[in-house]
Amino acid sequence: MLHDQGYLELGGENCLVKVSIDQFYGIGINDFAVAVSKTALWIAERQALDDAEAIAGQAMPHLPLHDSGNIVCDNALRYDWNELLPGGECDYVMGNPPFIGQHLKSQDQTEDMRVVWGKDYDGYLDYATGWYRKASQYLTKPDAQFAFVSTNSITQGVPVPSLFKPIVGDGWRIRFAHRTFGWDAQSTDMAHVHVVIIGMDKADDATMPPILYTYQTPEDDPEPTHPRHINGYLFDGPDVYVAKRSQKVSPLGHGLNFANRGSQPTDGGNLILDTREDYDKAMSDPVAAKYVRPFRGSQGLINGIDRWCLWLTDAQPSDLRGSAFLRNRIEACRQMRLASKKAPTRESAATPWLFQENHQPDVDYLAIPKVFSGRREYATCDYYSPDTISGDANFTCVDPDGFNFAIIESAMFMAWQKGIGGRLKSDCRFSNTLVWNTLPLPPVDTAMHVAIVAAGKNILAVRANHPKSSLADLYDPTFMPKDLRDAHQNLDKVVDVAFGAKSWLKDDNDARLQILFDDYVKLIG
Structure with a gap:
């Protein structure tokens, strides 16, 4: 968060320094992160004062260090940001929220999302989107803005309507956006991820055209364009939600x-013949050989990889019983299905020679x-x-x-x-x-x-x-x-x-x- 409090009184009203450490506010979920953030602000302020000295040719007071007291330790999605700084006084909200997808959120994090989104939470939204919703509801200054670094998944597929429809409905628009690019967070617990940066305000596209940055390759500088309007998919187009x-x-x-x-086989690999060796064994059994068919998954389709399966939809019980190869494979499939935690899979153990779902x-x-x-x-x-x-x-x-x-x-x-x-x-x-x-x-x-x-x-x-x-x-x-x-x-x-x-x-x-x-x-x- 950033609050506009005017000139910093270090050298009179004509002082070049107009931003102070006291204008920054933050929320961190653990005390170590809070301590690091305060230290980073002190360092940034010292560096800014050094730069100001070089420009102005006059000394700036660097000491004493003081604790701004504007960074609190709390859960940002549960904490009322107005207690830290009223939304009507805040100019900017920015950050890099945690990247936690649909299936990776803990029970507490899922509850965080329900608190923020209320009835609009559909379960698909990345954890980072909680900050988007919270910022959009918190900021009440007419010219306030917010921006976040997020995983690119929030601008793709099912999450787009869930995220952007209510925020755009509240009067916000995408002022600028960086389309997908690879980002190395340079930490031990964060692999190379694909991210977007999205900034939002309540200005008009006609008076302040939006800016869209596109990366042709991860190594290239982004190419800026001024589209008519940026929608939730980060393209020039109307606010349509597919x-x-x-x-x-x-x-x-x-x-x-x-x-x-x-x-869908759901067979534990027992109805699929993945290797040439498996295929040869099946073909050496004159009964099993009648039911061997070419099998194609996406990798087989794209890369031309040969695989086969046992397609037993028309197999007679006498064949299923009479072939040792088929009996062993079918029994292994039955046991696998019986051990499943999913009721439909256990039910399909009654016909273990068939794919669980046949859409052929x-x-x-x-x-x-x-x-x-x-x-x-x-x-x-x-x-x-x-x-x-x-x-x-x-x-x-x-x-x-x-x-x-x-x-x-x-x-x-x-x-x-x-x-x-x-x-x-x-x-x-x-x-x-x-x-x-x-x-x-x-x-x-x-x-x-x-x-x-x-x-x-x-x-x-x-x-x-x-x-x-x-x-x-x-x-x-x-x-x-x-x-x-x-x-x-x-x-x-x-x-x-x-x-x-x-x-x-x-x-x-x-x-x-x-x-x-x-x-x-x-x-x-």
């Missing part, structure tokens, strides 16, 4: 089909990895026959003519994925309900549909020119073959226009997101 759309509701985009999770399509399908590298410019999806079993690390989409494949392989889709989808560290996390079902594809006429499908099929044809390369090889942005890049750009020239661009947007993904956010607002009414 909400999950249930699979019971058709996807928002016109002409798109459902994407469903792949089949019975026709050719498009497989979409749940997680893939954020470095990629395009999605890494592929087609499989129904005899290749897709695991739950993928999503599947029945796509008879290839329209869905073409859309998901476009730069427009990847802009949406990276813009509003969640992340696993820096990797993209595909979601059927949040990303796919909300993709705002406007109505597409027949001619445009045909052109999109043709461009998508050309990508498959070009991939076939590189039979020894995995999708990971083909879509590494450093080594992507020219013919494949050309094919994708030809697709983008069609898809960009289908979404409403006047022409191909080339590598301008911010422009794509502006169109997508505008389309989303129109389509949800």
